[in-house]
Amino acid sequence: MRRVTENDIATAIMQIAVQRPNGLVTFKRAYDEVPKHVQLSSADLAQSVTRPNEQMWQQLVRNIRSHFQADGNFIKAGLLEHVKNVGYKVTDKGRDYLNEL
Structure with a gap:
């Protein structure tokens, strides 16, 4: 099984963010929820x-x-967008990107 890429993780973060009212994913939430969106290998x-x-x-x-x-x-x-000391926020362009997937 291949290792996940930075873009795999970023896509998962966007998928989580669009479900949040403010479009924001904290680092803690990312660590808790990303594994539900990507298949992680032993590596x-x-x-x-x-x-x-x-x-x-x-x-x-x-x-x-x-x-x-x-x-x-x-x-x-x-x-x-990076939110300093908090996490990431999905942009409108990011929402459009997910809709095209």
Whole structure:
């Protein structure tokens, strides 16, 4: 089974966000609910080498913000907004993107 990608996690976060009245997903909610939206492999569930208190897939949640200038990143593409110290908010463009899936 392949490992999930940062975009798999970002898509799951958007799917959670559109169900919230304010379109916002806190980091805690992401950690609780993302596994309900993506199939995580044993490699995804392994402890992070660089973040000992996180699993590999959880590191990807924060990487969405860390990689915000990279091509293909959901923040750069205008699909998600980072809410400092809170989580992510889906944009109208992100809602349209999900509707097209």
